[in-house]
Structures are given as structure tokens and as C-alpha cells.
Amino acid sequence: MTQAITTPNEGKTSTVKGLKCKECGAEYEAKAIHVCEFCFGPLEVAYDYDALRRSVTRETIQAGPNSIWRYRAFLPVETENPIDVGTGMTPLVRANRLARRLGLKKLYIKNDAVNMPTLSFKDRVVSVALTRARELGFTTVSCASTGNLANSTAAIAAHAGLDCCVFIPADLEAGKVLGTLIYGPTVMAVQGNYDQVNRLCCEVANTQGWGFVNINLRPYYSEGSKTLGYEVAEQLGWELPDHIVAPLASGSLFTKIYKGFQEFINVGLVADKSVRFSGAQADGCSPIAQAFRENRDFVQPVKPSTIAKSIAIGNPADGIYALEVARKTGGNIESVNDAEIVEGMKLLAETEGIFTETAGGTTIAVLKKLVEAGKIDPEETTVVYITGNGLKTQEAVQGYIGEPLTIEPKLDSFERALERSRTLERLDWQQVLV
């Protein structure tokens, strides 16, 4: 029997049983709390999987909207009218040209660089968090962000008519700042790194009565990332891949893709299968990769210094859980330097026509490194998660992708320029051949 949460306003039911501490198992009502009173462990949403098994089929999902809300039964909300701005169901692109370049046989890109509305996977978690925030009665929403989350919170709050105040590090990329301001929220630019922003927000959450999507609403928020698991399973024809590669910031995304796969197995939507989970970090902020390499079971915080700002979390909240997932599935966690990140962005753009931000460049560069080290089998069906759009981190590639050839609007000016560029290309090839 489903233990249903109901609110007087709506009378809707959900399959959520409540919150549960990931460490000690203590149970809580599904309110705006995120830390266990007893052991300070993180709280996670618990579901009635028997009810899900009885009520959800591939057909009920396929009959749902073309967005993350087709998986509403697996998401921690009560309403049947969630905030749906078309988020999710991004393409799973068969990446044949990149695969050939790397020597893989069956490679897919899950492309959240074109997620709606703000072009990153954060639209998934924010759609869930703000829907829940509204249910819990919040009128102002907030977040501590490295950029993408601020874009998404501001945009979806605007659509939903919620007041919004976001916190970002003061040194963010211009596109991320402007891509937040445009929606008209209050923007607090904090002179410090993300970890300092986050600490400040924990204090503010205690004093202002706001819904912080990644603090007091974190248990609901983080569940949104499970949809990146569900969608890949559905898009592969209700099958799981052999190996996934995803970026690691707080570690939450990684563990929630895992949870998504496990839930689909659990309720019988896909066949049981072990999937290897590999994670990507930037050298300049690689606390989880360092712990993996050194075989530690704790994560030592670091001070971030990398162009991959959206994943530059020096003290990752879910770092140990990400470690655990990589280890128990036989995956790896690797890091790459800033030059490799830029090369990763270019490689994906030139082979697949996908322009990703630095986080995606990190993931592609780690994919390449893992293949070269023999840590991804060419026969494995591999899915790489691209989580954000390159138009937001233009600074990272400026100066590394060449320049246009400036010409006059005359045929002979064009022909001379074309000849010059072909000569340069030939010289490039000669260098390659030498």
C-alpha cells in the first residue's frame, strides 16, 4: 500500500515515502530539510517501489509528456501539474565520427548542452526543486551556483512567477552572469570560490526562510538528475549501456544516474545489468580523482584553479558516494589539465557538431584518456554525458580555435584567401606526415 503524501490543496498522491538518512537510516517527513538530526548525514528521498512496480510500465511512461515529467512517478513531487518548460528528453546522439577517432565501436553522447530552457542538465534538478518548493509554500527561491544552476534557477523561477535571489562566485564567465541577470533575479556575486559561496548560503538558508534548491531542498533537487539515467535507458530501447562517463563536481549527478538505473532494474523496466561508472574531473580541482587514485575512502578538500569553473567544487558534498559508485561498478575516475579540456571541446565540436562548455571538454578529454589507457573496452556500449553549452564559456576557447579570414566582398579577394588557407592546411598535413 502506498504511503501517500497529500496536501489539502491538491489531494494528489505520490509514491514518496519520506526522507531517509543515507548514513544511519533515520526517517523524516518530506519537508525542507537535508541533514540528519542524529548523525548529520545527507537525507535522500525514499519511494514505495512496490507501488511503482504495480503502476508504472514502459507504456505509461511513453504516454507521458516529452520531458522529464514522463517519469513523474519516480520524482519527489505530489502535483500532477509540475513546472514543465520542456526540460529533458535531450538527444542521445550516436557519435560515429568521434567513436572512429577514438577507436570505439558504439559511442553515444547524451547531449544536455541543448537542454531546455537554459542549456545545461541543471534545468532537470531545478524543475524538480521549484515544483517541490511551490508545494512546500516557498515564494522566494535561491541557490549557491557555479553558473549553470543560477541560469536555470533564475529562468524557471521567472516562468513560475517565484521571487529569486542567486549566489555566484564573483569571477564567473561573462555568459553565465549575463545569462542569469537577464531573467531579473537578485544576483549576489560573492568574492570567493564556490565552497565559500556555499558556506554563506547555508547560513542564509537558516535566516531567510527561502527555498535554496541545493541546500534545504537538496533531497528533492538532486533526484532530478535520475532522469539522465532513465532517458538513456529508454532511448537505448529500454536497455542499459555497458559504461558511462560523466563529470564530477559535487558527485551528485554521478550517484543519481546510478540510482536511476537501479530503480529501473528494481521495478522491472529494464533487465538487470552491471554498468561501469567512470568520472571526470579537471586537474585543477580533482579531489575525488585524487582519492580514487590513492585508494582513499575520504575526500580531501582542495582549492580550485581550473577553467572548468562549473565543476570546480573543492569540497564535494557527494564525493565519497561517487567514489563508492566508481569502485563498486569497476569504473575509473580520471582528471585532465586545462589544455586537454580545450582540446576535448574542439574534438567534440569538430567530430559531432556539439559545442559544449569546459565541463563537457573535461568529460571528452577523460573519455579519450581512459580509452588510450585501455580502461574502456572498444566493444562496450559507452554513453558520455555532456552537461552544458559552450556559448556560456566562450573565454575558454578564445584564442585556441583560429580566426576568420577577413576578405573584401570581391571574388578575387575570396579566391586569394582560399588559396592561402589551403596552403596552410597542406603545410599542417606535411607537418603531420613528417
Add this chain to the structure above:
Amino acid sequence: MTQAITTPNEGKTSTVKGLKCKECGAEYEAKAIHVCEFCFGPLEVAYDYDALRRSVTRETIQAGPNSIWRYRAFLPVETENPIDVGTGMTPLVRANRLARRLGLKKLYIKNDAVNMPTLSFKDRVVSVALTRARELGFTTVSCASTGNLANSTAAIAAHAGLDCCVFIPADLEAGKVLGTLIYGPTVMAVQGNYDQVNRLCCEVANTQGWGFVNINLRPYYSEGSKTLGYEVAEQLGWELPDHIVAPLASGSLFTKIYKGFQEFINVGLVADKSVRFSGAQADGCSPIAQAFRENRDFVQPVKPSTIAKSIAIGNPADGIYALEVARKTGGNIESVNDAEIVEGMKLLAETEGIFTETAGGTTIAVLKKLVEAGKIDPEETTVVYITGNGLKTQEAVQGYIGEPLTIEPKLDSFERALERSRTLERLDWQQVLV
């Protein structure tokens, strides 16, 4: 009986009858030509609608892919394996907050700011053009572009493994230049305006043997815009709206949405209905709006000067056809100045969480102007086409959307900043009330 085009390689059939001159009706084979030999009129693709009526139903469309290729039978290609990178099926968002602000009752935004892969409606026309280019044997593709088209051609060519050379005006927005270079094409930055770029490309098309998507492949390319009509009809539950508002650059998009609606009526997929077509231009490049205002049946070319660079075509190829559509449907063509364009961008972002580029700001500002002038009935179901993403034209809003509040990572620094911002807000309101 369908007059099928077949190629030895594939043996696929299509419902395309050939090309037909829009002016004199002369017929041609479906090759890489775009101008009538007899009267110099533009060529357009002709279909066998009897065959379409027999073979296409709502169900066959819905069983197709979640992209423009679900309408393949209405598109001028032969292959059953088109270049499909997830283009199309962008959200049709019910814009309640914007509607309330403007005093409308049923307003929708067709949001191609999140089209795949390069965040503008151009991905539709380029997906069709490059699929056809491949069928016609081209190995290098090209275009004359105001920016979005260059992004799209370079990205989709990269995915498809075609060589690519694009032509842009040298003074384009940084995001559009970088958002092309990243895919590794040859980029020719022409010192002149779009109309000069276009004239140069017409010469190059005659000398290089390349497939120019919007020149020698234009009849195929432009058909891709029909999908913006089909999708709206399908997303409204197989019904047409009462009124549409779309930006006008060359005028092609406008006329092809019209063609899309007419085709759906013609083959019985939607009920017959008259839809009013209204067009939007920027004051700094409004040759079609001027002709409309002055009740002329010819379009006088102008020299563009506006921040809305993506629609700054001073000599619009399909201007007279756009005029004709607006007139015969009882619509209007209006223009707005650069300040109104920026306000339009902000209005859409603040009410609906959609960040559009200058072209979209133009369309929203014209929508507002038409409503205020009583030219859109509040009872009409109105669809506004947003065709591109604001991250590509950041220059346009920089300096007009405020600044973040810079604070130290301390609670009291935050609280002081919040108090200041609330005081400013109160002062703003007092000014409004005075």
C-alpha cells in the same frame, strides 16, 4: 500516382514532383538550381499532394522520430536516413505570464531558442539542405550568413563529415563567430553587410561547385521552415492558431510557415481555417514593413543599421511574398527601434524565463506594439515564433540588465546588500506610483 525521384544508390522514393518557378510556373528537375531560366523567378519544390493525402496520417507522423523528420514526407529529400541531430520539436510554451502582462488570453511561444544543435530555427533548414546536398553529391557545403546559419551549417556539416566554408559579415557578434569557428570550418569574414556577402556568395556558387544552402540549394533549404508550421499545428492538438507573429529577414520563414499550414489543410491533417500572419522587423532594417505601411507591392532595398543583426537583410529575397501573405491573411508588418528590441528581450526573459537574441526581442516588441494598437484581438490564439538564443548576442543587452551585487562571503555583507537592493526596489516602485 507519385512521380518518384530515385537515385541509383538508394532507390528510395519521395513525394517530390520537382521544382517549379513561383512566377511563371516553369518546371524543373530537383537539382541544385534556384532561379528560373525563363523569368529569373525563384524556384520552389512541388509535391504530389494526392500521394501525401493517401499515405500520411496523424498517426504515421506521431510514430516518427521526435524531430523535424517526423514530417519527412513533406520534405524534399529521398533518403530514409536523413541527417537527424534531434532538430525540431522544440517546446510550444503556454505563456501565461507574458499574456497577462500584455492583456492577451491565449498566447504561446514557439521556442526555437533551444533548437538543436545550434539554438536557432536555422538548424531546421540546414538539416534539410545538407541531407539534400549529400544526395546531390556535394562534398563541400557553404552559406552566406548573418550568424545563426553559419553556426548551424558548420555544426551539422561537422556531424555529417562534410567540408564546410561559411561567409559572414566581418562585424558579427562575438558569440556567433566563435560559435562557428569551434566546429573547424573555413570562415570568411567579409568586410561588408549581409547583402554584399550574399552577392559575393552568388558568384562563388558559380565558380566553386559547392552546395550553398541558401543559394543553389535554397529551394530545399527553405522547405525546412515549413516544420515550424507543422509542429505548431500538431502541438496545438492538430489545430491551427488564429494569429502568428514571426520575424522577417529574407521573408522566407514567414512564407514557409504559411505554406506548412496550407499543406496540412490541403492533405486533411487539420481543419481549414484562416490564420492571420503578422511580421516583425527592426526600424534599422525594415524594407518590408515600409512597403507594408506605404501599401507598395515592391520592396525598396535599404542599408541595415540595427542591433538585430540576424534579421538585418536590406534586400530581402522573399520580401514581396511575405508582404502578400500578411495582406491576404489580414495581418500586419511592424517595426520597432533598438531600445524596444532590448526591452522585448528583457520582457520575455522576466515573464517566461526564455532568453532570446535580438531577433526574438524584435518579435516580442512588435507583438506588444500590435496588441497596444488593437491589431491583435485578446481572444485570438496567438503564437509567437522565437527563432534564436540570447547567449549569441550578449552585446545587445550588456549594460541594460543591471549588475550583480558584489559581496564578501559573510552573512552581514549579504544582509547589507539585500537591504540596499530592497531599498532601491522600493524607490523604483515609488517612481512608478508617482
